[in-house]
Amino acid sequence: MSYLLLADVGGTHVRLRLLRATGEVMKEVNAVGSGVGDGSFTALIEELSSVLRRTDLNPSFLSLGTRVVLTGRAVPWSQSASAHAAISAALTGASSVTLVPDGIAAYVACLGGSPGVAVTVGTGTIAIAVGYDGEVRRLDGRGPQLGDVGSGYRVGLEGLISACRCADGRRGGSHLLLSAAEERFGRVEELPRAVLAGGPLRDIARFSEEVVAAARMGDIAAGQILDRAARELAELATDAAALVSESSELPVVICGGFVAAVPELQERLAAWFAENTRRVPLIAPISSALDGCYAIAVGGVPLPFAHWVSELGNGEPSRAPTGRAG
Numbered sequence: 373m374s375y376l377l378l379a380d381v382g383g384t385h386v387r388l389r390l391l392r393a394t395g396e397v398m399k400e401v402n403a404v405g406s407g408v409g410d411g412s413f414t415a416l417i418e419e420l421s422s423v424l425r426r427t428d429l430n431p432s433f434l435s436l437g438t439r440v441v442l443t444g445r446a447v448p449w450s451q452s453a454s455a456h457a458a459i460s461a462a463l464t465g466a467s468s469v470t471l472v473p474d475g476i477a478a479y480v481a482c483l484g485g486s487p488g489v490a491v492t493v494g495t496g497t498i499a500i501a502v503g504y505d506g507e508v509r510r511l512d513g514r515g516p517q518l519g520d521v522g523s524g525y526r527v528g529l530e531g532l533i534s535a536c537r538c539a540d541g542r543r544g545g546s547h548l549l550l551s552a553a554e555e556r557f558g559r560v561e562e563l564p565r566a567v568l569a570g571g572p573l574r575d576i577a578r579f580s581e582e583v584v585a586a587a588r589m590g591d592i593a594a595g596q597i598l599d600r601a602a603r604e605l606a607e608l609a610t611d612a613a614a615l616v617s618e619s620s621e622l623p624v625v626i627c628g629g630f631v632a633a634v635p636e637l638q639e640r641l642a643a644w645f646a647e648n649t650r651r652v653p654l655i656a657p658i659s660s661a662l663d664g665c666y667a668i669a670v671g672g673v674p675l676p677f678a679h680w681v682s683e684l685g686n687g688e689p690s691r692a693p694t695g696r697a698g
Contacts, residue, residue, distance in 0.1 A: 374392075374393060375391065375392060375393065375438040375439070375649075376441070377429070377441070379407070379444075380514045380662050381442070381443070381444035381519065382405070382496075383445065383574070384524070384573060384577050385495075385683025386401060387400075389401075390429060391666070392511060396471075399421065399428075399429065401427050403426065405423070411473075411538060414458055417458050437467045437468070439567060439669065440463055440466045440470070441472060441666075441668060441669045442470065442472065442632040442665075443471075445472060445515075447472060447473045449473045459471075467508070468683055470676070470683045471682050471684075472515055472681050473670060474498050475492050475498035475499070475513060476500060477584065477661040478659075479492075479625075479664065480667050480677070481664035481667065482627055482654070482657055482659050482664075483625060484674055485502070485677070486502070488623035489501045489616075489623070489624045490625045490627060491612070491626045493523055493524075493606055493626065493630045493631045494523055495523060495525050496515065496525060497512050497513070497519065497521055497572055497608070498511070498512050499608050499612040501613060501614030504619075504622075507580055512608060514681055516573065521601075521604035522608070523630060524577040525576055525577040525580075526601065527583050527597055528577050528580075528582075530582040531553070531583035531586075532553055534550075535553035535560060536563060538550040544593055547618075548582075549586055552585075553579070555604075556575075561614060581636075581691040584634050588636065598656060599640060600639045601640075602637055602640030605626060605641060606626075606641055606644040606648070606653075609624050610624075622698075626655050627659070627660075642655060690692060
């Protein structure tokens with residue numbers, strides 16, 4: 373291996389890190405994605421390829437023998453020859469490709485393979501829980517129509533709903549959010565087009581910025597949206613913990629770009645845990661999904677996740693090498 377390319381393809385951003393075999397970071401990219409696509413693995417690869425073309429990380433450098441470790445929502449949770457075929461076709465020079473399903477990379481970055489819960493909150497939301505007996509549970513990660521509680525998308529969508537309520541003269545409406553929505557999307561009558569299935573997730577998720585800004589100005593409806601987001605994320609974390617352990621000492625981490633960017637959400641999460649449980653969560657740690665990809669690349673896959681992380685080398689998919697349990 374001459375180089376190592378780590379890739380985290382999210383709902384609104386694509387994050388890349390290129391390293392030498394020695395571990396020296398050569399380049400980092402945090403690019404805004406298209407926010408479109410059907411949520412398939414093919415769409416994920418198209419998004420990754422598009423960002424590579426837009427940067428000087430052109431796929432031609434892969435001929436030098438680059439190992440690729442990729443994570444993202446559309447990465448399959450089972451060994452998939454078709455998924456590996458799609459990425460190997462797009463990154464023809466890669467010496468090997470490791471696929472890390474959504475949520476696992478962030479878990480590994482924060483907790484390694486040790487027991488605990490990691491809730492990752494970005495454009496979407498997913499929780500991974502590992503019990504003391506090695507049991508692994510996955511919660512949410514169902515997409516914007518069926519889940520993603522407390523996520524950037526969900527907060528943005530609820531902000532747009534509040535704008536519509538205001539336009540109708542209903543309770544729960546916000547004049548600030550109505551004004552912001554009309555500035556971003558045009559007349560309120562046009563808002564349904566913005567939330568059609570298959571529309572840009574990015575645009576709706578980015579409206580969460582307006583919700584946070586309104587909450588900071590004391591807007592009641594915006595503050596209530598953040599209250600609900602914090603409660604739903606905290607309940608997701610505690611439900612996940614209860615599924616794998618009865619111990620209140622099981623570590624809980626709530627991480628991801630959306631939580632890290634919104635101190636008001638962090639404060640509400642801390643308050644919910646203080647009022648409702650003895651658990652003391654670690655909120656918005658510095659470690660990222662790319663750090664988890666790097667840990668997997670150099671140390672192997674922690675044993676609890678060995679069943680889900682796969683690797684393509686020499687043209688055939690296989691289980692990725694495992695590391696220590698914790």
